[in-house]
Amino acid sequence: MSGIRITEYIVATIIIFAANYAIYLLFNKGLARNAKKLQMRRYLIASILSMLPLALSQIPVTSAAMLFNAVLAIFCGATFPVIYHICNHKNSPDHDHRIDLAYGIYLFGWLTSLRIFISALEPIIGNIAATVFYSLTGLVAFAVTMLAIVQWGHFFIYHSCVDAAGIQAAQDTDRNEANEFIKSFPTYTIALILFVILIAFAGCIAGENITISNRPTIVGIIASGIWAISMCKYIWIGKRSLFSRTGLVRTYIDVKEYSQQSKLYIDEMKTRLAHLTVTPKNQEEKPHTYIMVIGESVSKEYVSAFSDIEHNSSPWLKECKADEAHNIFFAHAYSCANQTVPTLERVLTERNLYNNKKFHESVSIIDIARKAGYTTHWYSNQGCIGVADTSVTLVAKTCDVAKWTEQEVNKVQYDGSLLDFLDEIDPTKNNFIVLHLMGSHFNFINRYPKEATQWGEPGIQDNMLNYLNSIHYTDSVLKKAYEYAKERLNLSAMLYFSDHGCIPDKRRVPQFDGFDFLRIPMSLHCTDNYISHHRERFNTFKANKNLYFTNDLMYEVICGLLDVESSNFNLENSLAHKEYVHTRDTLLTNNGQTRINEDMAER
Ligand SMILES: [Zn+2]
Structure with a gap:
């Protein structure tokens, strides 16, 4: 390998890496330091690996065939993050689409190694067979390019990126509706679309057929063959492949899985509700409202109302605690798991660590509230469709009203935005409201507006102080929700708790990692109206x-x-009844695998 060539490949590797990393930094938001470091490494390794077949084969990086693949790959890799950022950077405090760019880099490596390998086989298999193989590669290139073109088309027509709602609508569309949809465009638009598709098709087939004038080295041919075949699984095959984890494909898979789950949940609903009876007792006569606030990743130890700490992270809750006539603070509340989904599947339904009921077969709090005559509302600042959201969304969507900040136009995704939804609620009805907060989810600094910074420098990542700030912000949201509902919605009571905890200076892992992640705040805020009607409770x-x-x-x-x-309703599980049977020695956590009495810090 000559000196000039080595420099050429090194420079090309650096350009590929730098271009992708720059796009990553520019078109994502709220990235944690750690994420930036990890992606830097990921893209560097990807760039080196993807340049290897070319370098070992001694094919110039400036050859037309290779430049074509480079442009195509960056177009496919950058499309989703760029469009998403343009459309959402104003309202989304953070988004991180790291996989698309990595996929783009590996796509380059895969296409080039395939090209080199087939070109080496040409003398053996003949021109025609080689052309067929080149064209097949061209078809793959065309398919992935079309995914990017569809996104740009969608962006230019609707000024938005293809999201779960759009994919869901497309999945639900039958052929007649699709025909009607196409006919709704003017003829010249349809002609333009067809023209673009045709150009893309011809371009990809021709691009993958460009002759490579240099003969690759033997080492390069072998390396390219091994590369193209061995990386297939990593790039293309299965749910964990890069392709399946790119923004658009991931959303498509999530929507499809959600639709299946949703069908099952709705089918089971009939069975669930067939024998369900709910009779309200001592009900307040005038319309009234209950609010349940689900927090996120808040550990009791960092909430000043629960724990004696230096920073007053929860001034309102602390004030409430002093008013014992209306407020109850639970001293020993734990999460049943340290992940959102396994926790909330149980929080929201009859399913618990002792009855082994299946999620789909378990009556939910929404089923109960509806049957008791409440108009049910779900307002969420979390995601709607995705592996981390599906079961929560299934329950949420059984509400009379369910809205997500991420699906609202011009709604900044801070928890405070949830308060605007309260204006929509009819105060003449009995309402049951769930507010699902983003709370103190990592990256903490993205959970509150800069001006809500209490401690540390605004905009500077300091996990501990950012975490306390996020709790302080949650406290202000709780206060506003309570005061608003008391004033406007005839509030009876508001319940607040976190799904699970978090230790700001410790990385969260899926496995059980000690009780620090499980001790949660839980408080109940009652009005006189509630207390006078439900004194016993x-x-x-x-x-x-x-x-x-x-x-x-x-x-x-x-x-x-x-x-x-x-x-x-099993009274033995009810903290509101004297029948409650559970004790420190009998309670379980960590999905049933750990006993609460193993927590030595809390006795
Ligand atoms: Zn969570």
């Missing part, structure tokens, strides 16, 4: 506030709070 909650509790039993807390009798 209020007093029992109060009497039980120092008992040990895990949030898979939240379903019964809601049944108890709403003060209902029901066929699907």
Whole structure:
């Protein structure tokens, strides 16, 4: 390998790496330091690996065939992150589409290694067979290019990126509707679209047929063959492949899985509700409202109302705590798992660590509230469709109203934006409202507006201080929700708890990693109206506030709070009843694998 050539490949590698990393930094938002470092490494390795077949084969990087692949690959890799950022950077505090760019780099490596390998076979298999293979590669290139073109087309027509709602609509569209849709465009637009498709098709076939004038070296041919075949799985095959994890394909898969799950959940609903009886007791006569606020990643230790810490991270909650006549703070609440989905599947339904009921077969708090005559509302600042959201969304969508900030135009995705939704609620009705916060989800600094910074420098990542700021911001949202609902919606009571905890200076792992991740804040804020009608419930909650509790039993807390009798209400799980049987020695957490009494810090 000559000196000039080596420099050429090194320069090309650096250009590929730098271009992709620059796009990553420019077209993503709220990236944590760690993420930046990890992606730097990922793209560097990808760039080196993808340049290898070319360098070992001694094919010039400036050869037309290679430049064609480079342009195509960066177009395919950058499209989703760029369009997403343009459309969402104003409202989304953070987004990180790292995989698309990595996919683009490896796509370059795959296409070039394939080209080199086939060109080496040409003398053996003949011109015609080689052309067929080149054209097949061209078809693959055309298919992936079309995915990018569709996104740009969507962007120019609708000024938005293809999202879950759009994909869902497309999946639900039958042939007649599709025909009608196409006919709704003017003829010249259709002609233009067809022209673009034709150009892309011809371009990809021709591009992959460009002759490589240099003969690759033997080492290069072997390396290219091995590269193209061995990387197939990593790039293309299966759910964990890069291709399946790119923005558009990921969304498509998520929507498809959601639709299947949703069908199952709705089918099971009939069975679930067939024998469900719910009878409200001692109901307040005038219209009234309950609010349940689900927090995110808040550990009790960092909430000043629960823990004696230097920073007053929860001034409002602390104020509430002093008013014991209306507020109950639970001293020993735990999460039943350290991940959102396994926790919330149990929080929201009868399913808990003791009954082994399946999620789909379990009556939910929304089923209970609806049957008890409440108009149900779900307002969420979390994601709607995706592996981390599906089961929560299934329950949410059984509400009369369910809205996500990410699906609203011009809604900044801070938890405070959820408060605007409260204006829509009819105060003459009995309402049950769920507010699902983004709370203190990592990256903490992205959870509150800069002006809400209490500690540390605004905009500077300092996990501990950012975390405290996010809790302080949650506290202000709780205060506003409570005051608004008391003023406008005849509030009865508001319940707040976190799904699970978090340790700001410790990386979260999927496995059990100690009780610090499981001790959660939980508080109940009642009005006089609630207390006068449900004195027994209020007093029992109060009497039980120092008992040990895990949030898979939240379903019964809601049944108890709403003060209902029901066929699907086990009083032994209810913190609102003297029948509550659980103790520090019997309670489980960590999906049933760990006993609460192993927590030595909390006795
Ligand atoms: Zn969570």
